[in-house]
Amino acid sequence: MKEVLQFLQELSNHNDKPWFEANKQRYLAAKTRVDHLAVELIAAIRAFDESIGPLSPKDCTWRIYRDTRFSKDKRPYKTHMGIYVAPGGKKAGFSGYYFQIGAPDAGHMLAAGNYFCLPPVLKVLREDIQLGGNEFRDILSQVDPRMKLDLSEMLKRTPAGFPADGPDADFYKLKNFCLVWEPDDKFITDKNLIQRLAAVFKTTKPFLDFINRAIEYCREEAVSM
Numbered sequence: 001m002k003e004v005l006q007f008l009q010e011l012s013n014h015n016d017k018p019w020f021e022a023n024k025q026r027y028l029a030a031k032t033r034v035d036h037l038a039v040e041l042i043a044a045i046r047a048f049d050e051s052i053g054p055l056s057p058k059d060c061t062w063r064i065y066r067d068t069r070f071s072k073d074k075r076p077y078k079t080h081m082g083i084y085v086a087p088g089g090k091k092a093g094f095s096g097y098y099f100q101i102g103a104p105d106a107g108h109m110l111a112a113g114n115y116f117c118l119p120p121v122l123k124v125l126r127e128d129i130q131l132g133g134n135e136f137r138d139i140l141s142q143v144d145p146r147m148k149l150d151l152s153e154m155l156k157r158t159p160a161g162f163p164a165d166g167p168d169a170d171f172y173k174l175k176n177f178c179l180v181w182e183p184d185d186k187f188i189t190d191k192n193l194i195q196r197l198a199a200v201f202k203t204t205k206p207f208l209d210f211i212n213r214a215i216e217y218c219r220e221e222a223v224s225m
Contacts, residue, residue, distance in 0.1 A: 007023070031064070061083055097208070110180070111150075113150075143203050155172075155174075159172055181200070
């Protein structure tokens with residue numbers, strides 16, 4: 001991954017079309033390396049989570065070109081490459097496993113969960129936490145300790161109908177049910193990267209199962225209405 005990391009670092013310093021076009025072959029080589037990594041990562045995750053089904057790199061990766069139409073940031077290229085492994089692929093709407101390698105301005109990341117939960121899903125998740133006793137806390141206790149809940153967009157107040165105190169009070173305020181860790185370059189360039197990623201992600205499977213159960217329930221309810 002050292003070549004991919006080097007390319008992204010240089011792209012971050014020269015984020016314009018002339019430099020990118022002059023280095024197009026380096027980009028294609030980096031993309032091929034990430035696609036191969038995606039194939040390996042999909043296989044490693046499917047070994048412990050068959051629910052993701054058969055996936056290809058195209059199902060789990062994105063274009064490097066940024067959509068700048070409605071953004072004040074007009075830089076044309078992303079300075080990271082990511083792989084998102086989830087049931088049905090990146091557009092299916094299920095929570096999944098995300099790995100990102102990036103330049104310093106973007107950063108490396110391991111994440112598991114869902115960054116954007118629809119209101120009906122949030123309601124079901126909160127109800128499941130409330131009615132599940134210790135279930136959600138037990139699930140979190142099994143997760144690799146480096147993976148932390150994303151608390152960046154919590155509600156300021158507990159939603160109506162849920163207790164404002166007790167061990168689960170902060171969970172009701174979550175808007176994103178996601179676990180995140182930002183590893184260093186040493187982790188990214190390790191020769192056993194796939195095995196290390198799979199070991200971390202495996203500990204998050206019960207967390208993803210908990211979220212995807214709520215997503216499935218909401219979809220079934222919507223169809224039956």
